[in-house]
Amino acid sequence: xxxxxxxxxxxxxxxxxxxxxxxxxxxxxxxxxxxxxxxxxxxxxxxxxxxxxxxxxxxxxxxxxxxxxxxxxxxxxxxxxxxxxxxxxxxxxxxxxxxxxxxxxxxxxxxxxxxxxxxxxxxxxxxxxxxxxxxxxxxxxxxxxxxxxxxxxxxxxxxxxxxxxxxxxxxxxxxxxxxxxxxxxxx
Amino acid sequence: xxxxxxxxxxxxxxxxxxxxxxxxxxxxxxxxxxxxxxxxxxxxxxxxxxxxxxxxxxxxxxxxxxxxxxxxxxxxxxxxxxxxx
Numbered sequence: 613x614x615x616x617x618x619x620x621x622x623x624x625x626x627x628x629x630x631x632x633x634x635x636x637x638x639x640x641x642x643x644x645x646x647x648x649x650x651x652x653x654x655x656x657x658x659x660x661x662x663x664x665x666x667x668x669x670x671x672x673x674x675x676x677x678x679x680x681x682x683x684x685x686x687x688x689x690x691x692x693x694x695x696x697x698x699x700x701x702x703x704x705x706x707x708x709x710x711x712x713x714x715x716x717x718x719x720x721x722x723x724x725x726x727x728x729x730x731x732x733x734x735x736x737x738x739x740x741x742x743x744x745x746x747x748x749x750x751x752x753x754x755x756x757x758x759x760x761x762x763x764x765x766x767x768x769x770x771x772x773x774x775x776x777x778x779x780x781x782x783x784x785x786x787x788x789x790x791x792x793x794x795x796x797x798x799x
Numbered sequence: 800x801x802x803x804x805x806x807x808x809x810x811x812x813x814x815x816x817x818x819x820x821x822x823x824x825x826x827x828x829x830x831x832x833x834x835x836x837x838x839x840x841x842x843x844x845x846x847x848x849x850x851x852x853x854x855x856x857x858x859x860x861x862x863x864x865x866x867x868x869x870x871x872x873x874x875x876x877x878x879x880x881x882x883x884x
Contacts, residue, residue: 648838648846648853651814651865675839682841775844775855775863 614638615743616706617715618698619662619669621654624717624746626661626763627754631745632715633665639715640668642705644698647675649776660766672701678776684796688782691725692790696737703738715743719754725781733785803880804860806872814865817876823860825883830856833882849875 615632619625619641632639643658655671662669674697681693695716702714718726735742746754758764804819827845831837838853839846845856852875855863862879864872 649855679839679841682843687843776841 613713614640614709614711615713615715616640616642616702616709616711617667618702618717619643619658620717621657621661621767622717623758623764623767624719624754625658626665626717626767627757627761628715628717628745629661629665629667630757630761630763632743633667635745637713639665640670640709640711641665642670642672642702644701645671645673645675646678646776647673649675649678657766661763664763664766665761670705674698674701680797682776685793687778688780689785689790689793690776690778691781692730692733692785693793695734696790696794699734699738699742703740706740713741713743714738715745717746718744719746719749719751724783727783729784729786730782733787733790736787736790804876806869806876814863815867815869815872817862817864817872819860819880823858823883825856825858825860827856827858830883834879849879854879 615637617625617629617632617639619629621643629639629641641658641662643655645652645655659669677697678694681690681697685693699714705711706714718731721727755764758767802820804817807816807818827840827842831840831845834845834847834849836848837845838848843857847854847856852871853865854875856879862876864875866872866875
């Protein structure tokens with residue numbers, strides 16, 4: 613079976629990809645570039661990791677989508693809205709390429725936006741199953757695996773700060789609120 | 800580093816943040832008019848091109864300058880702060 617994993621350029625998503633490959637899935641990677649809000653360093657790191665893991669790699673720019681979110685929506689929901697946007701775009705690709713699953717490198721409450729309530733809101737954006745092989749791992753466990761598979765060093769290289777991320781993201785977003793926020797973008 | 804601001808590398812060497820010594824509380828609409836050459840404007844920041852270098856400008860006056868040259872960063876920061884005075 614096939615899986616499309618969101619490769620951010622960070623430490624976690626290559627580890628998630630590796631674990632899925634170990635389970636026998638055919639894994640392809642997609643990086644959603646945030647340029648111009650970042651530089652291309654995350655894309656380059658994601659590509660290096662994909663190459664190391666022997667995965668097909670795609671890039672799609674979502675700068676305009678992020679601009680629309682930033683202009684129209686309550687800033688504290690930025691990460692939830694960003695991820696819903698990425699999942700919807702990934703789902704379109706899975707339909708075209710007959711891929712069975714989407715996957716991400718998220719783990720529970722690793723950062724304040726990755727809570728169960730937020731993940732519920734994020735997953736609601738798509739109908740395809742979203743796999744999260746790191747969901748129960750802590751950061752130290754993830755780093756240990758990253759070092760074992762040699763993606764750690766290339767994932768921790770220098771990069772530009774996330775300029776759009778809120779200082780205090782919502783940790784318990786309500787689905788109806790998120791849907792209302794998305795209506796602001798559509799209108 | 801100058802008396803007015805401090806330059807800090809942004810998790811490495813691909814960009815640097817320039818932080819003024821005090822919060823400037825900028826009106827980004829006014830800043831956009833004064834600087835021009837705006838690539839993107841959202842409520843929380845502006846992305847402009849100054850001397851062919853991309854710069855993000857925050858309401859606090861903080862800058863993210865996509866340059867590795869300390870000299871260039873300082874020149875651009877001085878130019879921007881002069882323009883938005």
